[in-house]
Amino acid sequence: MAKGGDDYCFGCGKNNPIGLHLNFQPDGEKVSATKTLSREYEGYTDVVHGGIVSLLLDEAMGNYIQKIYDKQAMTGRIEIRYRHPTPVEQELKISAWQESRRKNVLAMKASVETADGTVTAEATSKFVLVSL
Secondary structure: OOOOOOOOOOOOOOOOOOOOOOOOEEEOOEEEEEEEOOHHHEOOOOEEOHHHHHHHHHHHHHHHHHHHHOOEEEEEEEEEEEOOOOEOOOEEEEEEEEEEEEOOEEEEEEEEEEOOOOEEEEEEEEEEEEOO
């Protein structure tokens, strides 16, 4: 949640009644959350919509920055590789970590994986630290 915000973020906000309520926690050098998505989030039958998978990855990277740096950041660029279909109605682990930093630009990575460790999607991105 953004500092001083209303906790209404669609990805992680506790006050958004239709949000995902993702709760990222430190996990070694990463932050991670688990989530089981219902069929309301599917694209093809039994598969999470690709836009929702993108949101999970982006949200993880933004939460990493917020938890590690206690700052807000905006996605400058994101590239996603969909490796396997991401299943609905199965627990997913969403993780993010930092690759590097140059001034106010952070190079980030994230992944979504199933309980058996299959990586279904990966992202690389550039985030820019901002003052809102």
